[in-house]
Amino acid sequence: MPADEADAVRGLDPARTDPLNAPVLVARRGRGHWSARPGDAPRVLSPAQVAGAWHGRAPLVVHRPATARRLGLDPAHLNAFDLLELFAFINPAETPPPTARGLAAALDVEAPGTDAASEIACIRAIARRLIKVASIKLRLPEPAALLHDAAQAGWIWGAPLIAASGAVPPADSWGMRVWGRLPEWQEQPPEGRPTQLGVLPEEAVQRLERLTGAGAEPRPEQRRYAMHASLAFAARHEGEGPAVVLAEAGTGTGKTLGYIAPASLWAERNGGTVWISTYTKNLQKQIDDELDRLYPDLDEKTRRVVVRKGRENYLCLLNYQDAVRRSDALGPDRVGLALMARWVGATRDGALYGGDFPGWLAELIGRRATLDLTDHRGECIYSACEHYRRCFIERAQRRSRRARVVVANHALVMVQAAAGGDDPFGPDRFVFDEGHHLFDAADSAFAVDLSGREGEELRRWIAGREGQRRSRARGLRDRVGDLVAGRPAAEEALAEAMRAARALPAEGWRQRLDDGQPDGPFEVFLARARGAVLARSPAGADAPYGLEAPVAPPGPELIAAAADLEAALRLLEVPLGRLAETLAGLLDDEADTLEPGDRARIDATARAISRRAAGLVKSWREMLAVVEDGPPAHHVDWLAIDRAFGRDIDVALKRRWIDPMLPFARVFGERARGLLVTSATLTGGRLPQRPSAADADAAAAAGEPVPEAPSSREGLVNRDGLASRDGLDWQTAYTRAGARHIASTPQTLSLPSPFDYGQAALALVVTDLRRSSADQISAAYRELFLAAGGGALGLFTAVRRLRVVHDRIAGALDAAGISLYAQHVDPLDTATLVDIFRAEEESCLLGTDAVRDGVDVPGRSLRLLVLDRVPWPRPDILHRARRLAFGGHHHDDAIVRLRLRQAFGRLIRARDDHGVFVLLDGALPTRLTTAFPEGVRVERVGIAEAIRRTRGFLHPDHAGVAPDVGDGTPGAGSGPAGTGGGLPRPDASGNNRDPGGA
Known part of the structure; x- marks a missing residue:
């Protein structure tokens, strides 16, 4: 042009x-x-x-x-x-x-x-x-x-x-039709069952030395770790259960290469695949980068290493093609799709999350041309799609069957293992990094929600997106109609399922609930559940946050609505089950005539119907059947209203396992031969020697039992008969890793970090701030960030407080030349925000638990970490059930120690790092200070002293410069303890109000 x-x-x-x-x-x-x-x-x-x-x-x-x-x-x-x-x-x-x-x-x-x-x-x-x-x-x-x-x-x-x-x-x-120049994958015969030759500890060390290279700094902790990790890859013999290895290795130990060494050796020796699982995409990327040492040749690495994510993370080529067809010749969508075409032609794996897609591009060119093009609605038509043989998802699945190392996430690994338990060629050696999150991942993977959004999504999956012509969403008839044509029983089952799906919530169900006009048994049940929650909630309909209530005692209207919905769902479950059986039968009946692509399509569709539809509907019916009598053992049910910005977004009957590691252990205890669970914070940290007088007084005042400490640091046996050695809380590791439910005796190891934390870090607990005062907390963040000169990470236990603090301190930091970024404020994904924070040494970042866990920011970019409150677990219905099952206040303490250890672990990432950790909550019990590494002395100070100490520790050359105290620094002056002393400075608008509880 x-x-x-x-x-x-x-x-x-x-x-x-x-x-x-x-x-x-x-x-x-x-x-x-x-x-x-x-x-x-x-x-x-x-x-x-x-x-x-x-x-x-x-x-x-x-x-x-x-x-x-x-x-x-x-x-x-x-x-x-x-x-x-x-x-x-x-x-x-x-x-x-x-x-x-x-x-x-x-x-x-x-x-x-x-x-x-x-x-x-x-x-x-x-x-x-x-x-x-x-x-x-x-x-x-x-x-x-x-x-x-x-x-x-x-x-x-x-x-x-x-x-x-x-x-x-x-x-x-090809231009915009970039899919035409993508390579096609080819079907490959299965490699067969891997052999089971073991890896000896000394062999693991030899492989480790090859990975680290000649002249590498000697790291005895890493060698010891690799030797211990090799136990998960030992040969198994008759009568032996899976080899379970629990390995805690402090930051700087080098655990990633430590387990890659025996894992890769086992995979190569036996012709098998080791799955390495993480909780965060950030660590997935780090592991992928480390595997460059193992496979420096890119072509070989492409064959041997696969990074796997859930389907919803990948670009769908059919969605992209439809977007190109719909786009106007002129306009921003067309420009965005051209930029996407450039990425599609260059991407390694087509992942829009956690891969080589720049997260900031979605904001520049819009979600419609980027993130909305994923397969997130379960609408894949498999081999019926014209892009099937170029599909990024199908390619990744096939490559992972022949790879030596698959790097995935906990949720995907659990779903794959649970769904593929009968696969004779499936993996049986697993490494779970970030193992302290296994419990949370299993909690999500094995959860069941009977909710409006889930019901609407299932209806769309069965019937297609009704009344929206531009949508590509296809119902079951579009996906399997040609497969069941001419088979009367299957055609009848499909027709019955389509009719029964009308009982599920249709679009607009939220408005109908608000108007008091629910349509159908599902929406009627949701209306009764919503009414029960509101009737039992002190905050009522005006609460800006989510609400919940126990099911018991259910009212007669809720019981009747549950019975009606259970009957309606049975009319859906039965034909879906028959349809899945019919499709699965085709694989045997027509084995000699089916093309490979058709076999894959039939198998995938049959599994999807069984898992997503029939399996889910069956779980819903089981929940509804016990509304009157209560859930079975090991489960907890409750009613909930989910809200965002004060508006209802979902209503649900929810079910969780009290201990989700029971189903985890059932799946992996049966199929795994070796499990390595590892983390820098696997145990609950050091156990307290004895309660302090202050802790005893505080516990007595709160009506709680005085915390007890072991009489000896060696050989403590907890209530499950599991030993806690070296003064460490191994009970937490056994519980959260599922080891207590697997027959094998776990092999344990804990290695401290090689860092000198006493010299590298300063830990301060601020005692004179009023936690409910947004003014005082905001002023504390502002002055601490200014004292550090940037390079500060602020962590929050609530998004609402994060936003309030951001609004109040951004102007002052900007005036000082310090950029402030924040989750839930800046419309960028977390990974991009962390990338900015890492690159801009003088910037600051505010975040929540997604930043607290698994983020690696070494050097000056992170030299101050400020946490707003003691991260106690939220005392909701589910937590109360688990607290009762797992030891009362000991369970709470273990969770807080893990969270504190994770937060502190962000601060010191390399030998030359120096940093200050500040907790703006004087209510931290002394017994929980054992969460911090050996050598870290935790000091309780006022905010003015914390600001002075922060400035002096991070900028010793300017330590003699008098800080700005008494004229706006919270805690300065002679005010009484707990009041904050001097008044906080007004924010940029002059507003000095305290909203209270923000």
């Missing part, structure tokens, strides 16, 4: 669309720094002035939506040369942090300083580098074709890039 035509599409003056001579805008909170042309010093402009300067003058920016947000402007009305879009087009499947510093590091451009002028100069240098690279790369046929597509759709970069590269679209390019 000629440049003038492309500019006309955008409505811009062609003379003002040369990016190398365009203005540059750097935004700070409430102000912009504008440089009109190269060489001009930046001017500071108000948001209104920026909007005026922006009109008709598209500037160079990094992350247009974030730039607009900082100025309080609407991103939809601001056109700009966003360097992130250009980077994504030129270097697809690369994921730098979405900042000028992040792009500079990715392009080997000199990093900017903290001042706006330096950042503006860096942005111009990045633009020059990217356009230079584009002038070469975009001459290739496929990118040239996509560039012209994007330019025709009005992409602001289109005309400049065409001019710079001279790109000419070839006549035979």
Whole structure:
């Protein structure tokens, strides 16, 4: 397209669309720094002035939506040369942090300083580098074709890039139809059952030495760990159960390579597959990176290593194709799809979460062209899809059958193991890293919710999306109609299931509940459940948060509604079961005529009906049948209303295992030959020697039993007869790893971190803040972050408090040149926020438990960690049942110790790290301070002292500078303990109110 035509599409003056001579805008909170042309010093402009300067003058920016947000402007009305879009087009499947510093590091451009002028100069240098690279790369046929597509759709970069590269679209390019040039996978015969030769400890050490390489720093703890991990890969003999190994290894031990060594050796020796499972996608990526040592050749690694995620994490090519067909020739969707085409052609595995997809791209080009293209509605049609042999999900599944190492997540591994228990070629050696989260993962994997959203989703899965023509969602008739055609029994079962599905909630069920007009037995039950919760909740209908209530005692209306719904669901379960049996029978009846693709489609569909439909409906019926009498042993049922921003989003009857490790042990105890469960925080930490007088007094005042301590650090036996050695709480590890339910005796090991925590870290508990005062807590975060000069992570036990603190401190930090980012505030995924925080050493980040667990930020980027409260478990119905089953306050203490250990573990990640840990809650019992590593002295101080100590520890050269105390520093002055002393500073708006309890 000629440049003038492309500019006309955008409505811009062609003379003002040369990016190398365009203005540059750097935004700070409430102000912009504008440089009109190269060489001009930046001017500071108000948001209104920026909007005026922006009109008709598209500037160079990094992350247009974030730039607009900082100025309080609407991103939809601001056109700009966003360097992130250009980077994504030129270097697809690369994921730098979405900042000028992040792009500079990715392009080997000199990093900017903290001042706006330096950042503006860096942005111009990045633009020059990217356009230079584009002038070469975009001459290739496929990118040239996509560039012209994007330019025709009005992409602001289109005309400049065409001019710079001279790109000419070839006549035979795939262009937007990028699926056509993806390679097809081929069916492979099964490799057969792996042999069961064991790995000796000394062999594991030899493999470890190969992985670490000659000249590596000696790490005796890592050698010892590898030897212990090898016990999970020992040969098994008749009468022996699975080898269960529990291994705790402190940060810095090198446990990842420690277990990769014996795992990879076993897989190669036996021709089998080891599944390595994690709780977070962040650790998945770290393990994948470490496997480069094992397979430095990319082609070999592609054959031998597979990173697996759930189906909902992958791009669906059919969804992408439909989006391309629906997109207009002009418009942002078309531009976004061109950028996605670049990524589709370059991605390693097609994963939109936790892989090589830049998370920030979804905000730049919209969810419709990115994250909404996943297969998240269960609408896959398998071999009936024209992209079946190019499908990223199918490819990953087939590669994992022949891989040596599969890196997956806990939820997927549990679902795969439970569903594939009869697979003779399935894996039987597992490594569960982040093992302290196994309990939580099993809790989710084996949970059952009879809810409005689940019911609506099941109806859509059976009947298709009713009344929405543009949707691709297909019902059962579309997916299996051709398979059952001519088989009367199957056709009748399908017809019965379609009729019975009308009892499930249809779209609009929430509004009908609000209007008091439920339609059908499912919605009537939801209305009765909702009424029961509201009747028993002190907060009532006005509560902004979720509500729950026990089922017992159920009222007669709830009992009657449950019986009606159970009968309706039986009319659905029976035909679905017959349909699944019929489809499964085809695999035997027509084994000699079915094509491999048809076999896979029939098998997958039959399993889906049995698991997703018949299995789920059966569980619902079991729950409804005991509404009057109560759930069976080992379970707890309750009614719940889920809310967001004060609005009901779901109503449910929920069931959980009191101990979800019972079904976990049943699945893996039967199929596994070796289980390694490992973590830096597997045990509950050190057990307290004896209760302090203060703890005894506090317990007595609260009416709780005085905590007891073991009389000896050696040989303590807990109530299950499981030994706690070396003064460590192994009972927590046995419970949360499921070892108490597996017949084999676990082999245990705990290795401390090699770090000198006494020198590297400072732990402070602030005693003079009122926890309910949003003013005091916000001021404490602000002053601590300023004392550290950035590099601070603020952790919260509630999203509401996080948002309040963010709003009150962002302006003050920005004025000090410190950028503040936050989960649940910034519309970026957690991984991207952490990437920014890691790259920007002077920035700060606020987050919740997703940031507390599994995040690796070594160096100066994280030098202060502030936790708002003692992370006690929420005392809900489920927790009360578990507290009763697992030892009362000992169970609570174990959870808090694990959370504190995880939070503190974010702080010191390398030998040279130094950091301060601050807990803004003086109610931390002394007995729980054993959660911190040996050598860490926990000190109780006022907030003014905490600020002084933080500044002095992190900036010893400036330790003599008197801190700003008494005039706004909370806790300063001579106020009584617990009042915070001096008054907190007002926020940027002058608001000094305390909402209380925020």
